[in-house]
Amino acid sequence: MALTALTAFLPSIISKSIFAPRRADKSLESNSAPASILNAGIAVMQLSKLGDGVAAIRKENKTKALTATAHELAGSTSIFSDISKVTNSITKHVSINGLIGVAALANALSADDKETALIQNAGMYGGMLAFEGAHKIICGTVDINGDKINEKEGLYREFECFRKPIDSFKSLCEKQAEAMKDSGEVKKVVAKVVKNAPLIIKGLSFAGVSIGGSALGYNFFGKVAEAVTGREAA
Numbered sequence: 001m002a003l004t005a006l007t008a009f010l011p012s013i014i015s016k017s018i019f020a021p022r023r024a025d026k027s028l029e030s031n032s033a034p035a036s037i038l039n040a041g042i043a044v045m046q047l048s049k050l051g052d053g054v055a056a057i058r059k060e061n062k063t064k065a066l067t068a069t070a071h072e073l074a075g076s077t078s079i080f081s082d083i084s085k086v087t088n089s090i091t092k093h094v095s096i097n098g099l100i101g102v103a104a105l106a107n108a109l110s111a112d113d114k115e116t117a118l119i120q121n122a123g124m125y126g127g128m129l130a131f132e133g134a135h136k137i138i139c140g141t142v143d144i145n146g147d148k149i150n151e152k153e154g155l156y157r158e159f160e161c162f163r164k165p166i167d168s169f170k171s172l173c174e175k176q177a178e179a180m181k182d183s184g185e186v187k188k189v190v191a192k193v194v195k196n197a198p199l200i201i202k203g204l205s206f207a208g209v210s211i212g213g214s215a216l217g218y219n220f221f222g223k224v225a226e227a228v229t230g231r232e233a234a
Contacts, residue, residue, distance in 0.1 A: 005060040008142045008149045009053030010196060014203025015210070016053075020046040022211075026103075032110030038103035045096050101125050116233050119225035120218050127217020128210055135209045139202060166198075173197045 020043045027039035104121040111117035140154030156162040177195030180187045193200070222233035 011203035015207040016050040035106040123221025124218035127213040131213025
């Protein structure tokens, strides 16, 4: 699959469409005002990055892989564009993952049992970073610097037992999409989804790995906290 704005941004769009609502929920559910504000800010930044990705795909104007609705959302008068303008200067200088760490710290400091909460939240944050990093190494990632898009191949490419079936799946998706593209409107939409299935799966798997790593770290270090403090973890 050629390296285009679609291949660069679609996995991120998919994952952030999951991360942003979850982060907004954390903002609403937080009992700490600082943590609530930080989580709300993170959700807005994630939404901004999602909007930047949609806008970049639209700007490329070489594919109609997204629906007309998504193209309209990326328009100059859309909410995506407005949010992007407000937060773009922030996201250039502030790491979203860094803010997630600060939010986790704020949440821990608001807990009654701060020692246990600090250990648990550190485990949650560390688990997230570790699993996300592993996913990028294994599955590959894309670095975007201005208009330059550089792909870093995943470690799986070095092993034929993984590379071959994945390449076969990508080829199958492209062939199935090609076979459906001259059909009715519904099948054309299905063809677009089928063609980009590998990118969609990559985005979903990244979100799943991140969430799973956070949960695993939180629960594992909850046991560590119990051993250290002698108190039952949340």
